[in-house]
Amino acid sequence: MKKLMVCGVILGFAHCMGVSVPEDFVVDKYYASPTQVLSTSPTTSMSWTTLTQSVQLKFNNPMEAASLTVDTVGDCGSGNIQLLNNRSGACSPLTLTSLEKRNSILVATPSADLDPNTDYTITVKAGVTDFRGAAFGSDKAFQFKSGIPLGQELRVVSVTAAAGTFTGGDMDITVVLSRQLQNGTLFALNDCNSIFTIIDALNACNAGGSYPNHTFQHTGGGTYRIFHKSGGTLPITSQTFRIRQTAIDQYDITLGNDYTVTLP
Numbered sequence: 001m002k003k004l005m006v007c008g009v010i011l012g013f014a015h016c017m018g019v020s021v022p023e024d025f026v027v028d029k030y031y032a033s034p035t036q037v038l039s040t041s042p043t044t045s046m047s048w049t050t051l052t053q054s055v056q057l058k059f060n061n062p063m064e065a066a067s068l069t070v071d072t073v074g075d076c077g078s079g080n081i082q083l084l085n086n087r088s089g090a091c092s093p094l095t096l097t098s099l100e101k102r103n104s105i106l107v108a109t110p111s112a113d114l115d116p117n118t119d120y121t122i123t124v125k126a127g128v129t130d131f132r133g134a135a136f137g138s139d140k141a142f143q144f145k146s147g148i149p150l151g152q153e154l155r156v157v158s159v160t161a162a163a164g165t166f167t168g169g170d171m172d173i174t175v176v177l178s179r180q181l182q183n184g185t186l187f188a189l190n191d192c193n194s195i196f197t198i199i200d201a202l203n204a205c206n207a208g209g210s211y212p213n214h215t216f217q218h219t220g221g222g223t224y225r226i227f228h229k230s231g232g233t234l235p236i237t238s239q240t241f242r243i244r245q246t247a248i249d250q251y252d253i254t255l256g257n258d259y260t261v262t263l264p
Contacts, residue, residue, distance in 0.1 A: 031061045031062075031132075032060045032061055034134070035059060035060060035061045035063075035130040035134060035136070036059070036060055036140075037057055037058065037059055037060075037124055037140060037142065038058045038059060038060050039056075039057075039058045040055070040056065040057055040058075040122050040142040040144070041053075041054075041055070041056040042055070042114075042120075042144050042146070043144050044143075044144045044145045044147075046147075047147075048146065048147025048148065048149050049149050049150070050113075050149055051113040051114045051115070051116060051146060051149060051152065052113050052114075053110070053113075053114055053146075054097060054107050054108065054109050054110075055081070055083055055094065055106075055107070055108045055109075055110065055122060056105065056106065056107050056108075057081070057105070057106045057122070057124065058104065058105050059103075059104045059105075059106075059130070060104070061104060061130045061131065062101075062102035062103055062104050062130065062131040063099075063102075063103040063104055063106075063128070063129070063130050063131060064103070064128075064129040064130060064131055064133065065099055065103045067080060067127060067128045067129045067135075068080065068081065068096070068099060068103060068106055068128065069081065069096075070082075070094040070095070070096045070108045071083070071091055071092075071093065071094050072093055072094060072095065073093055074090065074091045074092055074093035074094075074111070075091065076090070076091040079094065079125075080124065080125040080127050080128050081094065081106065081108060081122070081123070081124060081125070081128075082094075082122070082123040082125070083108075083110060083120060083121075083122055083123075084120060084121040084122075084123065085115060085118060085120060086118070086119040086120060086121060087115065087118050087119065087251075088115075092110040092111060092112065092114075093110070093111040094108040094109065094110055094111070095108060095109045095111070096108050097109050102131065103131075114146045115146060115251060116146055116147065116148045116149070116152045116251050116253065117145070117146060117147070117148050117251045117252055117253050118145065118146050118251060119143065119144075119145050120143070120144055120145070120146065121141050121142070121143055122141070122142040122143075122144070123139055123140070123141050123142075124136065124139065124140040124141075124142075125139050126138050126139050148253060152253075153178075153253060153256065154177065154178055154179055154247065154248075154249045154253045154254065154255050154256070155177065155178045155255070156175070156176075156177055156178075156243060156255070156259045157176040157177060157178060157222070158174075158175075158176045159173065159174070159175050159176075159241055159243075159259075159261050159263070160173070160174050161173050161174075161241075161263040161264035162174075162227075162264075163264075165263060165264045166238060166239055166263070166264060170227075170228065170229050171198075171226065171227055171228040172225070172226075172227040172228075173225070173226045173227070173241060173263065174223065174224070174225050175196070175223070175224045175225075175226070175243070176222055176223050176224075177222035177223075177224075177247075177249075178222055178249075179221075179222050179249040179250065179251070179253075180218070180221055180222050180249060180250055181195070181222070181224075181247055181248065181249055181250075182248050182249065182250060193244075194244070195243060195244050195246065195247045196224075196226060196241070196242070196243055196244075197241075197242045197244070198239050198240070198241055198242075199239060199240040199241075199242055199260075215227055215228065222249075238262055238263060238264065239262070239263060240260055240261070240262055240263070241260070241261055241262075241263050242258060242259065242260045243255065243258070243259040243260075244258055245257050245258045245259075
């Protein structure tokens, strides 16, 4: 309902009162021009407590419902409302959840949680029209970056050494992290600046000397295996295995602090 001010003159005094009029009967001049998006959600600055988010658009005018279609297949080509993951270059399939207040508020739900620490683009296509049939005329893009909610940080799940590791010159260590890492310097244990490093009791980085020909495997997800068969004998039967805080995952999230454990 719109409230209009109606004024009249009674006994020489002006008197005004508010009259509620159904929006369907309010002429176009009472609506904003041009039609545009007032706000979008999610936003970069919001409190990111979860990556389960809906996309919300607020328009400054009632909209034509038939034009408010969403990209239901995630092909970045169908639907007038699209959600693009800028990192992967893929669109998220959307489900239209609700249209409220004469279609001026749209809510759509992505098919999966958003990725952490990732730039996204909400696109409103040129074909979107308001209740008067006026089209946007050009695509409108709105950017936001997802946050890193508690529990979504990169973390070490476990580090285990197989039986016999270090006792006969052999090494077999399995590292499980919460997510896959970027390659970087992962495939080297040759100095104290490596992401994965073995340190002996004298605080010397042994990997380059004792294990110069180690094999590094990424076995899937956040799981890695470092092993070496030498047939030799090491004077130290337990060593410190370190993962440096500069380890970084596929979402550019770092470990935050060095992780160390004594093995085996």
